[in-house]
Amino acid sequence: MASFDKGAAGDSTGINKMSADQRKQLVYELSKDSSVALKNVLQDWPCDEIREILCAESENGLKYTGLTKDEIINKLFKTLSKKNTGDPEVEERDSSPKRQSKDSDPLQDVTPSAKTKGNGTIRCKNLACQAKLRRGNTFCRRCSCCVCHKYDDNKDPSLWLTCNSDSSLDDESCGLSCHLNCAFKSENSGMKEDNISNDVDGYYLCVSCGKRNCLLECLKKQLLVAKEERRTDVLCLRLLSAQKLLKGTKKYSVILNNVEKASKYLETELGGPLTGPPSNMSRGIVNKLVCVNKVKVECASALKEIDRQLLSSKMQSSWKMRFENVFANSVTLVIGAEESSSRDTTIHYTVWHRKSSEKDYPRDWTCELFSPDTRYEVFGLTPATDYCFKVVCFSGAKELSVDESTVSTLNLEDEVMSNILLGFKSGITDCNNLSPPPPLDIASCSSFSFEQGVKLIRQLECSGQVTSEFRRKFLTWYSLRATAKEKYVVQTFIETFGEDTKALAEQLIDTFSDCITRKRPAVDSGI
Template sequence: MDSSVDGAAGDSSKSSGMSVEEKIHLVYELSAQPHLATEVLQAWSRKDILQILCAEMGKERKYTGLTKVKLIETLLKTISKKNSGDHDGNKRGSSDSLPLHRNSKRPRKVDNPTRYVVPTISNASVSCNNLACRAVMGQGDSFCRRCSCCICLKYDDNKDPSLWLTCSSDPPFEGDSCGFSCHLECAFKSEKSGLARDKEGEEECCFYCVSCGKPNSLLECWKKQLTIAKETRRVDVLSYRLLLVQKLIKGSTKFSNVCEVVDEAVKSLEADVGPLSGLPMKMGRGIVNRLGSGPDVQKLCSSALESLQPLETKPSYDTAPTKIRFEDVNATSLTVILASNDLTSPANIVHYSIWHRKVTEKEYQEKSTCTLFTPNARFVVSGLAPASEYCFKVVSFSGTREVGVDEINVLTRSSPEEVVERSESPLTNCSTLSSNPSSVEADGFKHCVSVIRQLESLGHIEKEFRQKFLTWYGLRATPQEIRIVKIFIDTFADDPVDLAEQLVHTFNDRVLAKRCSAVGDGASAVVKSGFCMKLWH
């Protein structure tokens, strides 16, 4: 890097004084070292990262649903794809030529002209003829890679995404993709797509990209066609969508039940409108509700769609979901540890983002609490409230895609001051003392009730034991017994199973005993500390 770039990488405040072209140039230089690029971009503001990403994508978007980490990964992934493209070889022939083409793609006005821009010929690039796209095309491109079909090289004036197939990296066929798209009708005519030949096993639910040959799932395409057929009011649209589904799923053995439902729907519809063939504009228009078989056909479409819902592809490593555990649980802090630090983590899990909230709150904060990588899967969360229950959410990411979500609850300990106050002023059975309990005592009882109810909800204790234990604890427990319960709760805060076993083992006999047994019979009875000695007759 040159001195100016090196300074921007070392001091994040200098990035605010750079122009857009200078920032883009810096990011391209840093992209050769992903770890360094991630570290530098973490210090930049979200606005700067979003500005560069929109410039690289060629369209303005807010990306409100993406975290800052995800924005950085998306930006680096976009730049990496451009670096590996054939049409980018000349663009990155030298470090000074990069801003030249970036400037030609986005003719923006800037207050401070960048020192990297070099005068160029205005007709060096060609724009897409599609007025809804207008993307800049490379010198050797015969079609627009953003909006045109890679088979017929044409675009649609009013594009319907449900009639297009796109090469992507979505599961279960993950990996590098070219991102090209094509008409569904063009794919039927091409042998390379694989839609014209019978497929068996795993290949039944896929098509092959005509450009790069990568397999892609057809499940979403099936669902789109059935959804439109189920909701449309026009007979021509219903007929065309059913025809597409029948052609896509024809001859499948893996989805034979869906095939039967679709075939039945087609036969019912053909009885009213005749053979299904051709595009919607070549069919006679009509209203579905006026057909005798219309409602029944759409019910069959709904049935086929419901059959496809359980077939949604899932990552192969979902059988071993990410789990977290907690250590050093204190009143205001705790340590989060990923279980994947002890076990072998899936190779394609890049990082884990963690959020936390109180169980009484409905939503998590927009900004994540922390981001953990497998080699450093430990983080201390501070600023927690004593004796409060928190919910932690762990989201596993593979690149920029979510692959798993886990949620675990944890209860923080009581503060030392609160424990001392409770031990010095215990609850008693005397009505003159218990009529005005302190706020600390009330909070202590609420905390105990919350813990016992949590043990019941987790299945560690029975409902009957919970009812009798809380009755005994609130009405008959001595100060010493209250202190013992508090010690158990604080000691076993991170192990609810052991806490439940300890409480049942220690207090089961006292909880189930009648009230009179707590005092004793005859002269051998021992008066408990705090027992009210006032008698009336």
Template sequence: MPSVASVLDKCPYAAGESLKRKNIDEKRQLVHELSNDSDSAFDVLMKWGRAELLQVLCAELGERKNKTRLKKDQIINKLLKVVSEKKDSSTTTERNSKRQRKNVSSVKTTKGKDTLYCTNLACQDKVSREDIFCRRCSCCICGDYDSNKDPSIWLACDYDPPFTCGFSCHLECALKSEKSGIKEDEPSHAVDGCYYCVSCGRTNSLLECWEKQLTIATETTRVDVLCSRLVLAQKLLKGTEKYTKLSEPVGKAVKCLETELGGPLNDLPSMKRRGNVTRLASAPNVKDLCSSALTLFDALTKIRFEDVDATSLTLILGSEKGTSSKGYIIHYRVWHRKASEKDYTEKLTCALVSPKTRYVVSGLTPATEYCFKVVSFRGLKETSVVETKVSTKTSQEEETTSSEKEKQLALKETVIEKAVGVSNGESSSDRGLEFEDCVGVLRQLELGGNVDTEFRLKFLTWYGLHANSDKKNLVKGFVNQLVKDPKALADQLIRTFSDLI
């Protein structure tokens, strides 16, 4: 660490001589060297001109101009403080980056017991002897965990148990893995908007992760965070054909920043990555583009259709992650018409309230395009109006898909029954009739239109794998009391157990 005296010996202009001939980087380097001895540094910097001191201070703060009215000694104190804080911050960051990601292939054994636990202090979950890392908190590709885990840069296998493998991975690792189907530097036409779980191979959506990147980019005040999140959002939908409307605003935002910063966002010098977003001339335009992309995403996921047949379909409102989790209730009013008709009728198709946002629309005409209009309200305030189109299937297509659905449902129920048969150490003879009765009741409720397939499968999975004896007795009591009123029974089961399953 050079002393002030050695700095003055090597650089006599450090004391005020010929400073104007030196560029800003050389001046900053001098200040950093002088700051090692703050007492002597103050005396040396007092010989500098106020303009030079302000120039260095602005460079350290990432600002273009600083119209401060501080006195010269106050500017010096502030400059030395900023430099000192940066040194402490860089040392801490370097130390944390080395400790951030840790390998958990080693597990620890509790004293007196033969039980293995994850070494991550924030997790400490039980680890199977067959697993080389903890499936709850570790990346299934690199096997490491993050000390301060940021969910926005992780991908998880998003299926419901028992169909999910339960693994997750770093987004960075997935981009580098060929098994994921997404490639960091090439268009991913094969898995447009999706990726393959590296562990089990199931297809999962990337859209929720994409939304997280843009949300953070919209809210951040740091240039480095804005750049990194936009780069990730661009990579997730690179080469997309299905979601071009979402990728276009992101591409424009990236180009705006690259034009102002003078190069690719993932290869910028540290000087340009530092600073506040509000100092960028393109910041308002970039933020608007990010917001417009999120608005398009919201509209894209606000109206979804499932089980589209020749004469009926299931309408689902709200994004997949749900609206009720945000702490407020949303009301929806829905109209539909044939695309060939000019206006919607005054009669509502349905009125829904979150979180119950599913509705079966029947009485449709085969092979016909329909328009759906959804107006959402939060309290008395109208929050959005969204329109979309969907086409019903032909009668021939419905016959083909119905047989495929039956096969898929049969396969899922087989998986559930097998999982139930081996859970909790119980044999099939101990619980077979009880579970079969539950399956029969839920199947009848589904056939009667009182519950949907998703609820039936989730309920049976929970009932077989996780429900304790008290919960099972409660279900049995509901069935015995309300078996003659299927609608009341379905409402009771949904109201009581939705949060558990």
């Protein structure tokens, strides 16, 4: 850091004088201080420069084009912090076709000195991986367990848990994996047999970073193997693993019930618990079991429920309920669904609504919507009232997910003011481009409405016959304080001077200037 200082780094002219290596070195040094120091300096840097450094440091092939500058800076700080603390990082696999010779004593743990090349490069001992390792790493992030630091020669993915990105969970994943059995023994997974956590029902915690991950995919792998397995001992171990994954769950009680039934069928026939396989289990064949059909039926039922839960979770994250055009007596419900979520299946939604003060939804639904037509306007609502809306999503006859949301209708005064402001906005922007107002249709004035009044006064303003201040005060007075008699007088003026807009404007100004500036009189409490 002797060649440049941090103070000058925030200046755009100072950045241009730095080389690419100097900029990277500066960012690396700042990341050792704090995220605040890094953010203060990088705020004045071009976003493309910061993104380029992040892409170079992360080495995962991502472009990060959809992130804001603050998100890119935060991501860069996290990436550099992991490197500063010596967190293991997997580099690209060596493309050399030369295969390393097999060790005479193939230990399944990775030590930095085990595979050191002549040029100082350290590689994973696993011949199927051979990833480059940083000095000081205790295990390979790509192929080894983050708990026991060992790898499997013939890795079975169904016996591993991986910290994955999940669209329904906001936490960032670390991408590390561990043996399923190691997770059952770890306090940090939330699945330790003698210490099941009730706070993570339906999930498991990554032993490395603590992120919540859905366990359904791993559970599905266990039951798929169990359903097709030919060896009795493997069948028992898979059902035992499924029981451990579901232990204490309330969220997936239906699946747990199927797994427990299948386990009891086996325990009854084999004469012992699945935890300690009896002697006749080791070389037994599944098809020779009397209960084989019952076990497979329960496994199939559990898999069917898992698929339903996975689809429900996917649909829940792919559609959202929102409200538009909220007025005093009506609201527009819009269900926004991703196009891909309903491309292959017919999705429909059943909607109920009630006042928040009411306990239950009515028996009759409000409407049914079928994708892609998912917009519905609800009328007959009470002003200034909170409403609850419930939407149930179906695929065919299957209920996929349920979502609830609340909305508050406007009171009448707020709605009137909203209409006035809308008129102001559109009137002001169009005044310079409007041609002189056409003659008013006297026939239509016999049923004069507030909307016609807004249009009329805007025309008078744009033609220069009334001021903006008069227009604003007149519409506010007419909508909120004018009596029935005063409104009748206004209508009479319009009918009389409809074709002479100049005379109409003068008459309105002379007659109502005092009325529109007068405040609303106080209401006597005794009358």
